[in-house]
Amino acid sequence: MQLTYTPKQQAFRAEVRTWLADNLPRQPLASYDTREGFEEHRAWEAKLFESRWSMVMWPAELGGRGCDLIEWLIFEEEYYGAGAPMRVNQNGQLLLGPTLMEFGTPEQKRRFLPRMAASADMWAQGWSEPNAGSDMAAITSKALLDGDHYVLNGQKTWSTRAIFADWLFGLFRSEPGSSRHHGLSFLMVPLDAPGVSIRPIKALNGKDAFAEVFFDDVRVPLANRIGAEGQGWHVAMATAGFERGLLLRSPARFQHTARKLVELFKAHPESAGRDPGLGDAVLDCWMGAEAYALSAYHTVGRLGRGEQIGAESSINKIIWSELDLKMHETAMRLLGARGELLARAPAAGDAAGWLEGFLFAQSGPIYAGTNEIQRNIIAERMLGLPK
Amino acid sequence: MDFTFTDDQLAFREAISRFLMTEAAPEMLREIWETDAGRSPDLRNRIAAQGLTALSVPEAEGGLGMDDVAWALMTQELGYYAIPDSLADTAYVAAGLLAGLDPAHPARAELLPRIAEGSLRLAISHAINPLVSDAQLAEVLILPAGDDLHLVPRAAVDVQANPSIDASRRLGLVSWTPGPQTLLASGEEGRRLQAQLLDRGALSVAGQLLGLAQRMLDLSVDYVAQRKQFGKPIGSFQAVKHHLADVARQIEQAKPVLYRAAHGLAHGEQGASVWVSQARLACCEASWLAARKGIQVHGAMGYTWEVDLQMFMKRAWALDASWGDRGFHKSRVGAYLFADGARLGPGHTFEDVNHA
Numbered sequence: 001m002q003l004t005y006t007p008k009q010q011a012f013r014a015e016v017r018t019w020l021a022d023n024l025p026r027q028p029l030a031s032y033d034t035r036e037g038f039e040e041h042r043a044w045e046a047k048l049f050e051s052r053w054s055m056v057m058w059p060a061e062l063g064g065r066g067c068d069l070i071e072w073l074i075f076e077e078e079y080y081g082a083g084a085p086m087r088v089n090q091n092g093q094l095l096l097g098p099t100l101m102e103f104g105t106p107e108q109k110r111r112f113l114p115r116m117a118a119s120a121d122m123w124a125q126g127w128s129e130p131n132a133g134s135d136m137a138a139i140t141s142k143a144l145l146d147g148d149h150y151v152l153n154g155q156k157t158w159s160t161r162a163i164f165a166d167w168l169f170g171l172f173r174s175e176p177g178s179s180r181h182h183g184l185s186f187l188m189v190p191l192d193a194p195g196v197s198i199r200p201i202k203a204l205n206g207k208d209a210f211a212e213v214f215f216d217d218v219r220v221p222l223a224n225r226i227g228a229e230g231q232g233w234h235v236a237m238a239t240a241g242f243e244r245g246l247l248l249r250s251p252a253r254f255q256h257t258a259r260k261l262v263e264l265f266k267a268h269p270e271s272a273g274r275d276p277g278l279g280d281a282v283l284d285c286w287m288g289a290e291a292y293a294l295s296a297y298h299t300v301g302r303l304g305r306g307e308q309i310g311a312e313s314s315i316n317k318i319i320w321s322e323l324d325l326k327m328h329e330t331a332m333r334l335l336g337a338r339g340e341l342l343a344r345a346p347a348a349g350d351a352a353g354w355l356e357g358f359l360f361a362q363s364g365p366i367y368a369g370t371n372e373i374q375r376n377i378i379a380e381r382m383l384g385l386p387k
Numbered sequence: 388m389d390f391t392f393t394d395d396q397l398a399f400r401e402a403i404s405r406f407l408m409t410e411a412a413p414e415m416l417r418e419i420w421e422t423d424a425g426r427s428p429d430l431r432n433r434i435a436a437q438g439l440t441a442l443s444v445p446e447a448e449g450g451l452g453m454d455d456v457a458w459a460l461m462t463q464e465l466g467y468y469a470i471p472d473s474l475a476d477t478a479y480v481a482a483g484l485l486a487g488l489d490p491a492h493p494a495r496a497e498l499l500p501r502i503a504e505g506s507l508r509l510a511i512s513h514a515i516n517p518l519v520s521d522a523q524l525a526e527v528l529i530l531p532a533g534d535d536l537h538l539v540p541r542a543a544v545d546v547q548a549n550p551s552i553d554a555s556r557r558l559g560l561v562s563w564t565p566g567p568q569t570l571l572a573s574g575e576e577g578r579r580l581q582a583q584l585l586d587r588g589a590l591s592v593a594g595q596l597l598g599l600a601q602r603m604l605d606l607s608v609d610y611v612a613q614r615k616q617f618g619k620p621i622g623s624f625q626a627v628k629h630h631l632a633d634v635a636r637q638i639e640q641a642k643p644v645l646y647r648a649a650h651g652l653a654h655g656e657q658g659a660s661v662w663v664s665q666a667r668l669a670c671c672e673a674s675w676l677a678a679r680k681g682i683q684v685h686g687a688m689g690y691t692w693e694v695d696l697q698m699f700m701k702r703a704w705a706l707d708a709s710w711g712d713r714g715f716h717k718s719r720v721g722a723y724l725f726a727d728g729a730r731l732g733p734g735h736t737f738e739d740v741n742h743a
Binding site: 001002003004005006009010013070074076077078080081251252253255256258259262265266279280282283286287288290291292293294295297298300301302304305312315318319372374375376378379380382383384385386387 | 622627647736
């Protein structure tokens with residue numbers, strides 16, 4: 001056990017910090033759940049990419065820096081610690097990207113990864129359907145072979161920011177008559193293809209944060225399939241693992257929120273005086289965020305020693321989603337009667353921002369596999385309990 | 388940056404675990420605990436033969452010279468197998484204290500080699516503990532008096548036994564009169580040693596609580612996989628699965644917190660006391676949840692004397708407030724967190740190691 005950073009790691013931290021200090025947007029960007037904000041975030045991503053900060057762990061030929069996981073953690077700490085914008089293309093970069101690297105053909109990698117790193121292509125997910133949520137193997141959207149194309153028909157839903165995105169990836173039933181996780185293929189679909197229609201779904205925040213996507217005889221070339229015909233479930237499971245795992249929700253983001261929560265607590269002694277439970281809640285939140293950070297370093301070390309993490313990624317998912325919820329609930333309790341105010345309300349004061357986070361935190365235990373499904377996975381795969 | 392254990396540390400843990408699995412089975416512990424003394428010199432000798440009592444005695448004094456980081460693994464094993472207080476108190480907490488004395492201090496040569504060979508049973512306490520574990524049986528006691536620490540022979544103290552719900556505990560109210568002939572350290576050194584002692588005692592309990600949590604989880608998993616209702620194992624029902632998944636989550640979440648505290652203590656980091664208290668709170672949380680969910684999934688069997696769960700559950704309840712209750716540890720974390728100028732947020736987690 002050796003907890004000092006090497007001079008190279010310290011230099012890397014300093015480089016990230018300096019670049020962010022020089023380049024961070026002066027004003028906060030608009031919400032990426034709006035068209036305007038989405039494009040502002042895309043422009044920010046392009047700027048990150050120009051200086052090779054968008055995907056630090058990707059190899060240099062794909063626009064990255066070939067960083068290891070410790071350097072990635074350092075990058076994330078500096079990035080979120082500086083209050084930098086949320087990453088708008090994570091569905092592509094953190095979920096599809098690693099999937100393409102593992103299962104894609106050399107041609108697919110060349111075609112998609114650099115544009116993904118640059119956010120020239122923005123990606124939406126196409127997993128859930130009206131009758132396939134937690135039970136993802138119940139997918140019915142079809143992809144029927146017709147020469148060198150698939151013909152897609154059906155509907156996907158809960159597709160985050162699909163109304164603004166360029167591409168969608170997801171699972172389609174390519175073997176007629178197949179059931180459950182058999183006969184599915186993993187396809188990439190351009191959202192401007194004829195026959196695609198997208199209907200936004202207003203989320204809690206009143207914005208078009210996600211969408212339904214309809215496919216009506218949409219022709220997609222075979223070259224857009226990742227992995228073998230009918231092997232989509234296997235490919236998708238790898239993607240789901242990336243999502244629940246560390247990459248999507250690095251600890252730095254939650255440590256940043258925890259710090260802001262401590263500041264909010266100190267700024268509201270009158271709330272703390274009324275409700276003695278608040279100090280305890282803030283303490284718990286901060287310790288939870290630190291524990292998650294320590295767990296990330298421990299996991300990275302264990303991966304470096306050749307260990308596998310497997311179902312532990314389900315524990316991660318429960319930890320960050322419940323922590324995020326608890327932090328925002330605590331903030332709302334601290335803010336008291338001003339907590340309900342929208343950021344544009346003149347009297348919002350320091351309540352601005354917490355409400356949006358509070359709303360989004362409600363979705364954490366639901367997306368990326370509900371926490372109930374995660375608990376099943378922990379019980380069955382880690383503890384070995386019977387199905 | 389490598390926040391993991393060495394292969395040697397992991398192998399030693401594995402060896403101790405395999406040894407205790409056969410040598411400290413619950414039915415044997417029950418027999419030992421039913422005796423008045425509650426201790427088995429025979430088991431103690433066999434544990435010493437494995438090298439455990441020599442673990443943190445410096446090499447110059449006949450030990451293995453390992454630090455708190457190695458003990459972060461070993462205390463989990465002691466907790467998992469419910470090894471009574473005396474072993475960790477002597478081999479870890481007291482040995483750590485004595486190893487921190489001036490190299491020329493006579494108590495070192497007198498006591499450390501005997502700890503290493505396993506022939507000495509020490510009791511050790513701190514003002515935060517109203518009672519002293521294993522005071523009755525100890526040959527020597529290390530006791531505080533104000534800023535001073537004393538090394539007191541058993542014959543010089545009166546011990547009034549105070550039975551605990553944890554049948555492994557032998558708690559004593561110790562009466563004695565400090566005198567110059569027993570003085571071990573005083574003044575500034577006495578305060579420093581007592582502060583370290585408190586942290587090490589608290590961390591020892593943290594590791595044991597985490598081991599206890601793992602044991603209760605394992606017992607519960609075994610039980611729910613076998614017990615059938617409605618024609619199938621109760622472990623196949625989601626309500627039961629989710630109870631135990633929550634326990635697994637708390638245990639996994641607490642481990643790195645424990646390890647970070649152990650590193651802090653071993654390296655004398657500025658924030659070590661805060662990391663220790665954080666570890667204590669995380670491990671207390673995990674062990675009480677494991678107890679609560681454990682008894683729940685055992686049903687009425689969990690409420691019996693017969694089923695082994697009770698041994699580990701009672702020990703988890705008993706140790707919860709030993710070497711500082713949750714309020715004490717929360718206050719220490721709170722004082723750090725809410726202080727002006729506290730350096731919080733991403734990037735500060737390992738800051739005091741890196742700017743030492």
